[in-house]
Amino acid sequence: MTKINFGTEINRRNSGSLKWDDADLLYSAKDVLPLWVADTDFPPPAAVLEALQARVAHGVFGYPSPRFLGFEALSEWLKQRHGWETKPEWMVNSPGVCTALAVAVQTLTNPGDKVIIQPPVYPPFFSSVLQNGRTVLENPLIAENGHYRMDFEDLARKASDAKMLILCSPHNPVGRVWGAAELKKLAEIAVTHNLIILSDEIHGDLVYSGHRHIPLASLNPEIESLTLTCVAPSKTFNTAGLYTSAVVIPDKGLRQKFYEAISTLSITKSTVFGSVAMEAAYKHGGPWLDELLPFLAANAAYLAERFSKETPKIEIALPEGTFLAWLDCRELGLGDQALADFFGKEARVGLNNGATFGAQGSGFMRLNFGCTRATLKEAVDRIVGAYRARGF
Numbered sequence: 362m363t364k365i366n367f368g369t370e371i372n373r374r375n376s377g378s379l380k381w382d383d384a385d386l387l388y389s390a391k392d393v394l395p396l397w398v399a400d401t402d403f404p405p406p407a408a409v410l411e412a413l414q415a416r417v418a419h420g421v422f423g424y425p426s427p428r429f430l431g432f433e434a435l436s437e438w439l440k441q442r443h444g445w446e447t448k449p450e451w452m453v454n455s456p457g458v459c460t461a462l463a464v465a466v467q468t469l470t471n472p473g474d475k476v477i478i479q480p481p482v483y484p485p486f487f488s489s490v491l492q493n494g495r496t497v498l499e500n501p502l503i504a505e506n507g508h509y510r511m512d513f514e515d516l517a518r519k520a521s522d523a524k525m526l527i528l529c530s531p532h533n534p535v536g537r538v539w540g541a542a543e544l545k546k547l548a549e550i551a552v553t554h555n556l557i558i559l560s561d562e563i564h565g566d567l568v569y570s571g572h573r574h575i576p577l578a579s580l581n582p583e584i585e586s587l588t589l590t591c592v593a594p595s596k597t598f599n600t601a602g603l604y605t606s607a608v609v610i611p612d613k614g615l616r617q618k619f620y621e622a623i624s625t626l627s628i629t630k631s632t633v634f635g636s637v638a639m640e641a642a643y644k645h646g647g648p649w650l651d652e653l654l655p656f657l658a659a660n661a662a663y664l665a666e667r668f669s670k671e672t673p674k675i676e677i678a679l680p681e682g683t684f685l686a687w688l689d690c691r692e693l694g695l696g697d698q699a700l701a702d703f704f705g706k707e708a709r710v711g712l713n714n715g716a717t718f719g720a721q722g723s724g725f726m727r728l729n730f731g732c733t734r735a736t737l738k739e740a741v742d743r744i745v746g747a748y749r750a751r752g753f
């Protein structure tokens with residue numbers, strides 16, 4: 362196998378990048394090194410670039426067929442990588458997972474209905490519920506020495522009063538890859554209470570050695586019929602700017618409702634480039650991903666080692682999945698705004714403020730280590746410098 366060099370620096374400044382080009386504005390500082398929004402700094406697999414280049418060379422970009430390129434390849438990928446048997450006809454295209462979350466909440470719940478989420482969690486889980494006039498019911502994760510688990514007793518109580526649960530699997534930001542026993546327990550509660558599950562599995566391919574991502578819907582036919590699973594090539598292969606994802610909905614009734622809603626809004630479509638990239642990624646991207654994962658795991662280990670030696674008041678637990686590290690900064694004794702300013706203005710490193718992931722994230726920061734080692738080293742050097750200057 363040819364070794365892929367994830368160390369090659371590609372200058373993303375002035376490329377219209379949200380992560381790089383908006384960082385200074387966002388953090389009100391100069392020359393901020395961005396490790397925030399969840400895209401990586403790597404180009405996708407060569408096969409994806411070649412497929413896109415061939416599509417550009419073709420030169421005609423009329424409407425793509427609704428028989429979406431890529432669903433066959435996705436179905437095969439889910440079977441090979443995750444042991445989940447699906448059918449391409451179960452899949453509905455959505456420009457992104459956030460779009461799918463919002464449409465599903467709008468369509469499958471009624472105004473005032475309660476939707477359970479498990480904070481600290483990806484901020485659009487809150488907004489997709491609240492902006493649609495539904496009520497958030499929090500089932501907070503329980504943290505024990507940096508390791509998070511679900512509170513099933515609380516969940517069982519709240520499930521009887523709710524219509525839907527939005528699951529983050531693997532979990533952003535805490536990095537948990539939910540195990541079979543946990544998912545079975547959750548499924549049992551959902552089936553008992555007829556709770557629709559919106560399972561956001563966008564990080565499902567980014568799982569480290571010793572852990573395995575289990576698609577919730579693959580557990581048994583009962584939970585399969587209640588679950589809409591959101592998947593995308595965007596985190597795995599770094600194609601977020603191509604706006605192409607899929608919602609896998611085995612239950613015909615749920616699928617029809619979802620499809621009608623998303624097509625009423627005329628957003629079932631993708632771009633010719635999005636579907637070409639999706640197909641190439643799922644067909645040919647496996648070996649590339651197998652090289653990316655140890656590279657990312659080594660980045661996480663590097664972070665953990667440097668923080669434990671050089672900034673002992675910032676604690677980090679190694680994530681089981683995702684390229685996101687959840688930093689416990691509570692020992693620094695700063696309020697949320699002061700903490701954000703410390704990283705953004707003093708260290709000049711752009712991280713996500715933990716408080717945006719819910720009240721449980723207060724005192725935490727999220728760091729995206731999907732970057733070259735040189736960028737990561739520079740970021741840690743800056744953080745260590747600011748930490749020492751403060752005398753923490």
Ligand SMILES: Cc1ncc(COP(=O)(O)O)c(C=O)c1O
Binds near residue numbers: 457458561
């Ligand atoms: C859990 C989770 N869901 C969804 C998204 C965004 O998905 P999309 O860009 O497809 O809307 C992200 C991006 O960070 C994420 O972490």
